Every structure is written in structure tokens, then in C-alpha cells.
Amino acid sequence: MANGQGPAFVMPDGDREGELRRRVLVVDDEAGVRESLRLVLRDKYDVSVAESGDEALRRIGGEGFDAVLLDLVMPGIDGLTVLERIKGQRPELPVVIVTATRTVKTAVTAIKLGAFDYIEKPFDLDELRIVLANATRTSALQREVNELRAEVGRRYQLGNIVGRSEAMQEVFRTVSQVAPLKTTVLITGESGTGKELIAKALHYQSPRASRTLTAINCAAIPEHLLESELFGHERGAFTSADARKLGQFELAHQSTIFLDEIAEMQPAMQAKLLRVIETGQFMRVGGTKPIDVDVRIVAATNQDLTQAIAAGTFRADLYYRLNVVTLHLPPLRERRQDLTLLIKHFTVAKAAELGIKERAFTPEAIDHLVRYRWPGNVRELENLIERLLVLADFGPVRPEELPEVIRQSQTAMPTGNMRGEVLLGIRTLSDAVDEFEREIIVEALHQAEFNQTRAAERLGTTRRILKYRMDKLGIREK
Numbered sequence: 001m002a003n004g005q006g007p008a009f010v011m012p013d014g015d016r017e018g019e020l021r022r023r024v025l026v027v028d029d030e031a032g033v034r035e036s037l038r039l040v041l042r043d044k045y046d047v048s049v050a051e052s053g054d055e056a057l058r059r060i061g062g063e064g065f066d067a068v069l070l071d072l073v074m075p076g077i078d079g080l081t082v083l084e085r086i087k088g089q090r091p092e093l094p095v096v097i098v099t100a101t102r103t104v105k106t107a108v109t110a111i112k113l114g115a116f117d118y119i120e121k122p123f124d125l126d127e128l129r130i131v132l133a134n135a136t137r138t139s140a141l142q143r144e145v146n147e148l149r150a151e152v153g154r155r156y157q158l159g160n161i162v163g164r165s166e167a168m169q170e171v172f173r174t175v176s177q178v179a180p181l182k183t184t185v186l187i188t189g190e191s192g193t194g195k196e197l198i199a200k201a202l203h204y205q206s207p208r209a210s211r212t213l214t215a216i217n218c219a220a221i222p223e224h225l226l227e228s229e230l231f232g233h234e235r236g237a238f239t240s241a242d243a244r245k246l247g248q249f250e251l252a253h254q255s256t257i258f259l260d261e262i263a264e265m266q267p268a269m270q271a272k273l274l275r276v277i278e279t280g281q282f283m284r285v286g287g288t289k290p291i292d293v294d295v296r297i298v299a300a301t302n303q304d305l306t307q308a309i310a311a312g313t314f315r316a317d318l319y320y321r322l323n324v325v326t327l328h329l330p331p332l333r334e335r336r337q338d339l340t341l342l343i344k345h346f347t348v349a350k351a352a353e354l355g356i357k358e359r360a361f362t363p364e365a366i367d368h369l370v371r372y373r374w375p376g377n378v379r380e381l382e383n384l385i386e387r388l389l390v391l392a393d394f395g396p397v398r399p400e401e402l403p404e405v406i407r408q409s410q411t412a413m414p415t416g417n418m419r420g421e422v423l424l425g426i427r428t429l430s431d432a433v434d435e436f437e438r439e440i441i442v443e444a445l446h447q448a449e450f451n452q453t454r455a456a457e458r459l460g461t462t463r464r465i466l467k468y469r470m471d472k473l474g475i476r477e478k
């Protein structure tokens, strides 16, 4: 990193990744064992010692240890209990059990409780070093994974979901309110309005963010496979089930499951989903005992579920369970205030992503984009902008470069570009209303050959009021 100007922040040499000394906590009631472990390990590790389980538990919370070497047999709290508590406090911290009385039973119990490995006293030095190297590497990897997940999480912060319309602001407020909770959320909106993006924001702003978000597209999985995909199956549950398989609900324990296109789920499955929501339990296909899970459910659909209920294809009871909080994403044509912001957002983001230059838009091109109906919503806009950046020439985007459908689009707009200008924030609404009124009054005056009484009649008002409006709008009597 050294360069001529000198970096603002210099890392001490020994601190470079790879040379970082990992921190190990040795927990043993015998001073002799603590000392000898410290001596043999200190060339590679920063060794700290604790002489009881209590002391160990006090310290692991605050200090960033990479691994723990834990004696099983100690006075006071015994090793297994200490292990359990460590796992409760810092589940990712690898604990290596040290045991003199190695019985299969305690070793197995320790591994079940989450111990990373175990070694026997007296130590084989090489074995000790290998086990410890593995343990600390695992914790370093885990930390990296957590950091990467947090990084992915940042990408979905509301800051990257663009929208200044009142409807989107309301969506953002609700997301911030309910994200930290376990509440089930139903996201509705046409295709391409950003349902999946919102589902991700809900997950990555929740305490579950360090776990992976599981997304299931209910329409993409054949009906007969969906149950085993969601809930897993036991060996022999059906002909091709030659081994037990865990379902997505089990894998998503303590995380969030995103059920996309929920309207496509068949009523039989809907009943099973309802059961998980109500009881927190499900059964694997072919299984006999219920399994408990802690999973947050976020569902999405581009259909009107109340219509599906009326048509008998969606269960009303499930609907009420899913619909605890609803986030509706309006189609883009109903929040045209968001268009310029989205255009800017995608231009910057795509240019950076593709390593190419940003482009501006001529006001005429913007005007076309603002008028268009956007049946494919935000996704359609995003794709268009990417195409314009990649294919097009230099300079601002001109209307000729836009697809035919967009250039042809003529939604009912009262006067020229006025509506577009208001929506783009170029003009205020009251300005545009004045302009509209001025145009109509002038037109009426022309038609009445500047006879104010007749013009007023035509406009359905009185001469006095017309005169007042003309003064206000700066229209001079011819």
C-alpha cells in the first residue's frame, strides 16, 4: 500500500492478514497444565489462561478469542456445562475439549454440544497443534463469512431502494418498523415492482441477517415436490427417497424464508404452511414426529389474493395469517415521481457495475420515459437503462434511441410536457395549473374575438371572475 504520498493509515508489519496471531484461551484448574500449554503454544498464539469455568465465561464475552482449550473435569462448574454456556454466548467460537478420562460417552456428548474436537491428556504436541490450527482457521473463516453477509446486507439497505413517492416512503417506514420483528409479512405488487428487493431488506435489517435468506419460488417447483422441498422427507417416504433429506424450513431455522408467488401454492400445501405458522412445527414427508423451527416467513404475490379466496383457490385462514403486515408496492405508472430518481440510480449503478461511463438524458427523452406506462415496472426500466448505456453512442440519450413503444406512448396528458415537468420536479403543481388556466383562457378569448363576456360564458363563469383571473395570470386585454 506504500506510495509516494504516504498512506493516511499505516498497518504495523506484524498485523498483516496471515501473520495475525490468533488468540487462544486455556481453561484448566491445574496451574501446571495451564503453564505448559502456554509455553508450547506461545510461539504461534497469544495464549490467555483461566483457572475456572466461571472465569472463562466472564472473559469470552468481551475478548475476541479465536479458540478455547477447555478441560472437562474441573471443580465448580464442570467442563460440559461451560461448553454449553460458551455455545450459548458465542456459537461460532470453536472449543477444543481436553480430557484425561477419555470415555467415548463424554467425548460424544461434548461433540453433540458443539465442541470442535477433543484431545487427550497427556498431549501429543503435534496433534494439539493440528487441532488448534484447524479450530482457529474455522473461526477466522466464520468471521469472514459473517463480514461478507453483512456486506451483502448493506446492499439492500433502504438507501439502495429508491423511491420518493409517498407510497414508497410509507413502504420504507413499515419495513424499518417490522424488519426487527418476527412478524409474517405479505408483499403484494405487479411483476417487477421490487417485491424481492423488499423481502431482502426485511431479512437483512433483522437480527437474522447473519444467516442466509432462503427464497422459494412456489410457482417454479412442481406441486408434488414442493412439500418435500419445504419440509424434507424421511428415507423411504416415497420410491426415490433413498436417504433422509432436510427441507428448506429446517435449513432456514433461525433465519427467514421467502415464499415467492404464494398464490401458486396448492390448497393442500397451504394447509401445511398454515400449521407451521400457527404451531411453529411441521413434519418431514413420511415422518412421524413434529419438528420445531424458528423461521420468519415473508410471502409475496402479484395476484389479488382476495380474488383467489373468492375463486376458492386460496385458503382464507392462511391469508389472514400471512396478512399480519402487508406491504403493497404500487405499479411504477402510479408513482411517476420515482422515475427520475430511479433513472439516476440505475444510470449510476449500472455504469459502475459495467465499468462504463454514465450518460445524461435529454429533457425530451425523459419526457417520453415519464409518460410511458411501464407494464414491466422497475425491472423494465432497469433493463432499458442498461441497454442504453451499453449500446448507445456518446452524449445524452435522445428520444430516437428509445424503443418504439416508449416513443409512441401517448398517455392522456392535458398540455404538452406540463405533466411530465411537474412529475420531474421541473415545475410546481400550482405553476402548471396556472399555465393550464392561462392557455385555456387565452384560447377562449381568441375564439370569442376578445369579447370577455362571451369568453366567460364559454368557460362557464362570469365576466367579473374572468377579469379577476386574467389580472392574476397576467393576461392583458387585447
Ligand SMILES: Nc1ncnc2c1ncn2[C@@H]1O[C@H](COP(=O)(O)OP(=O)(O)OP(=O)(O)O)[C@@H](O)[C@H]1O
Pocket (backbone or CB within 6 Å): 160, 161, 162, 163, 189, 190, 191, 192, 193, 194, 195, 196, 197, 198, 302, 345, 378, 379, 382
Ligand atoms: N425501488 C427500487 N429501487 C431500486 N431498484 C429497484 C426498486 N424496485 C425494483 N428494483 C429493481 O428492479 C428489479 C425487479 O425487482 P424485483 O425482482 O424485486 O421485483 P418483483 O416484484 O419481485 O418481480 P416479480 O413479481 O416479477 O418477481 C430488480 O433488479 C430490483 O433490484
Ligand SMILES: [Mg+2]
Pocket (backbone or CB within 6 Å): 195, 196, 260
Ligand atoms: Mg420476484
